[in-house]
Amino acid sequence: MTAIAYAGIEAGTELPAVDYPVTRLSLVKYCGASGDFNVIHWNERIAKSLGLPDVIAHGMFTMAEAGRFLTDWAGPGAVVLEFGVRFSSPVVVPDDDAGAMINVSGQVEEKLDGNRVALALTVRSGGTKVLTRARAVVRLP
Amino acid sequence: MAINPDFIGRTFPPSAPYEISRVKLAEFADAIGDPNPLYRDRAAAVEAGFPDVIAPPTFPIVIGMASSGQAMADPGLNLNYAMVVHGEQRFEYQRPLHAGEIVTAEVTIADIRDIGRNSVITTSTKISTLNGEHVCTAHATLVERGGAA
DSSP: OOOOEEEEEOOOOOOEEEEEEEEHHHHHHHHHHHHHHHHHEEEEHHHHHHOSSSOOOHHHHHHHHHHHHHHHHOOOOOOOEEEEEEEOOOOBSSSSSEEEEEEEEEEEEOOOTEEEEEEEEEEEEEEEHHHHHHHHEEEOO | OOOOOOGGBBOOOOOOOOEOHHHHHHHHHHHTOOOOOOGTTTHHHHTTOSOBBBBTTTTTTHHHHHHHHHTOOOOOGGGOOGGGEEEEEEEEEESSSSSTOEEEEEEEEEEEEETHHHHEEEEEEEETTHHHHHHHHEEEEEEEEEOOO
């Protein structure tokens, strides 16, 4: 992790894109760790019977990857003050070894007082935006 | 049958106290694939200025699940959980949660409405320590597909 200093950034500063993989195993682990055992996240038969293309990732798993992107960028001395997303499209996770990829990138929207910065994130999977209105406010060291 | 609009404005009693453990934080960090030492190495967390290992930004959802899960399962609410997808999620933090503290979550149903064929329910979950320190609020929008049909 590289610490980002408030003084060293400005509105428009880009946060370099990172890819995060998600497999069926990721979803099983996330079910257990989060307590969210909704069948659409692990049972292909039921997911399809409910009109979904396949098993889909927990929205909160995708948001967690976006959070990981934020905290990795900001570094250990930073604190996340606000973090919000809209789940615009599901991350479909096929039953194979590769799974799906979540691509996260971002930009500094605005420098605020008190060492705070407002960030806008772009989160895609398979070329589709899976999160929209993904925004955060982070206090940098 | 639609979600019961009589639940708009209802605040459920605070959840049973939830003790945030190092083991749970490390398990959650592993599940999201995040190797950040602040979530599993106490020395690293202390060096960064925290009392103990801290929670990843989306971890409050786990505490929320324990309480809002109970609220969402209220038979009177009439929510079909298998048809539920997450619409929006937003967190406001006073500070990161950390291992060793005990918190409770208080869920309020802010709104219930039909949008097209779907029913949409909005909740706010306030997470506070047993001493009454407000640490985080989680705002969620859940969509029951076909709920209004």
